[in-house]
Amino acid sequence: MNAARVTTHVLTGFLGAGKTSLLRRLLVQPELGDTAVIINEFGEIGLDHLLVEETVGEDVVLLKSGCICCTVRGDLKSALVALMERRRLGTIPPFARIAIETTGIADPAPIVATLAADPMLRHHFRIGNIVTVVDVPNGLSNIEAYPESLRQVAAADRLVVTKTDLASNEQAVLLRARLGALNPTAEMVTLTEAMTPDAALLLSDIHDDDTRSMEVARWLAGAAEMGGDHDHDHPHGLRHRHDRNRHGDIRAFVLKADQALSWPRFALWLSMLLNRHGNAVLRLKGLLELEGVDGPVVVQGVQHLIHTPLHLKGWPEGQRGTRIVIIAKGLDPALVQRSFEAFNGVGEHPSRPPAAAPQDEVAFITTSS
Structure with missing residues (x-):
């Protein structure tokens, strides 16, 4: 197994959830300056706010934070291979990790499949965290209406709850309860616009020897709290069995x-x-x-x-x-x-x-x- 494989994180979330805002705020942090980012369009990430340092090519720019940002113009495999080749040739700085931002309606599973099933990619890359962003105002309705949103939540290692300032506390509580029931093993964090996101979202994962035991302990704690069926009273006087x-x-x-x-x-x-x-x-x-x-x-x-x-x-x-x-x-x-x-x-x-x-x-x- 190649010890120098690059950990590749997936950042996903439904349309308007705030994943681009989260990514932008992560990339300006010094400890993430050696991160390469793959996105769909430069315009989606608001590069003006990150201050472009240098244009390397038609689909690659360097940011003043030190990060490398590139777009997917074909398939994901081609983008990853081209990124590694540029690093090998020295036309871009070395990077320690990759973050892939999906579109708002993407199921993250095909991205995981691309990384895990292709022998060449598997030799150079390993899957890190799947980070799913869910906003309080629309999160519950998106989960109800769109299978893609539900799959994004189910696949997550980290769930980032956003836009709590645009909804009531009751809405936030209901959303967190639903997310915890759907995916009891994912770490859940709440993030407001005034808060700085924790760089550990892209620094700490199951491959980190120092935090692996804590990661698994959280999975097991989530499993222990899974409720199964319980009785639930309804106004008409009947008691129903409900699986939370x-x-x-x-x-x-x-x-x-x-x-x-x-x-x-x-x-x-x-x-x-x-x-x-x-x-x-x-x-x-x-x-x-x-x-x-x-x-x-x-x-x-x-x-x-x-x-x-x-x-x-x-x-x-x-x-x-x-x-x-x-x-x-x-x-x-x-x-x-x-x-x-x-x-x-x-x-x-x-x-x-x-x-x-x-x-x-x-x-x-x-x-x-």
Whole structure:
């Protein structure tokens, strides 16, 4: 594995959420001066406010902050390859990280796929944070009306809540509650126009050895707080069952196992699950206890793609066991749990081999659409 791979972050958010404003305020910070940014059009980022230092080419400019800013004139792969070639030739300064700003209606999953699935890009780049910006005035309505907004929230590692000064405190509370239910593993921060965004949005991620344990501990804390079903009173006197982590047919749920897993069996189950239902798995994050491995192993992915597993030095809060948070569209959590237990020989049937799994559990991850 190439140790010099460049961490590449994705900044996304629906139209008008404030992602360009966030990016502009991040780039003027000295600690982010060695950042390269890929955007769609120079005009979208307000380069006049950043003061262009030098024009390097038709699609690349240097900013006085030291950042490199380039536009995508073809496909993303071509832009990334051209950026690396310019760095190799010395026509632009070295950069330590890349931030990609998506369009307002983009699903971040194809960008992740481009970085993770292409062998050449995978050699030079690794995926950092997916940062999703959601504004209080329109966030809830966008999530309700636009599948792209919902997918942006589900894929996020960081959720940045903006424009609280343009809405009521009640709206902000409702939005934060909905975001936390949809994506319980994402770190959520509130940002007003008067606040300076934390550079850690683009400096700290799962690849950072110093903060990796804290990152995973936050995932697990989010999983522990997932509520499941609860009774809810209605004015007509009836009591309904309500899953706070469900939004339409999108819901977040957690898989658990107290026994150590066999890596070959788990890898087979996960591969089959994603091959059959990859488009429905919007986000997956987890910590595995594996047979023959001293410490915990971190897994995460978006749709069909799973990142390279990472190792932690110790168990967060000393608590062993496998816990996997899945945010999925249209999948029955109970059936996912049963297939997980059956194929991995854990849970209610710890000694049952995968071949003995009931047919509905096998068909769930083997039958083609």
